Amino acid sequence: MEKLNSKVPLLAGVLAAIGASVCCVGPLVLLALGIGGAWVGNLTALDPYRPIFIGVALLAFGLAYRQLYQVRGACAPGAACATPAIAQRQRIIFWVVVVLALCLLLVPTVAPLFL
Template sequence: MQTEPVSVKSNAALTRRNQGLGWMTLAVASALLASTCCVLPLVLVLAGITGAWMVHLSVLKPATPYLVAAAVGALGWAGYLVFRPVQACSMEEDAACAVTRPLMRRLFVGCAVFIAALLLFPLIAPVFY
């Protein structure tokens, strides 16, 4: 039983893709936490979940600037990882890189639009109240 050694280049491409997904997840999570004062109560009410406990969702209001900075920073680093030129794909994995790179870019753009909507909602929300 001989196993072929895993190339270092393929591990680097896989690690970079996973890092990009991790940073995008961090950006979305911090944007959700940054908008808990406005978006989360609205979503919960629209889903039919109400109660006096929703007042406690404003506890994170003082941390909002830090969470916004974390979201923008994580999204920026994920963009760097996703959009920088591919140098880690080997010849036999060019087809796999050609498939996963556009998918990751689309996922990044979707996350960026979602995060922008979450972060801009507190600025636009007073228009609706």
């Protein structure tokens, strides 16, 4: 089996986090941009699928973590994976994306506290 690219699980996690928060964050963003209408209320139709999106996001981030920290395959000299600076940059990007995605996932839970 070919080694899984670490960008794929990270991208999947981001998309799943966006999907999990679209029911609550989406209408707020659209209203802040001045876009409104009755159809904005239809975005809450995705709310029942929120736990599935959260599970997919956490699974994808777990796979990305595993790829970045635990699975270190053989790397040809001169390849991008052999450069420590590139690996460090990938890890920094991973943690920034994870923190931002977790913020998106927590918005629907924390938002009622401010109302």
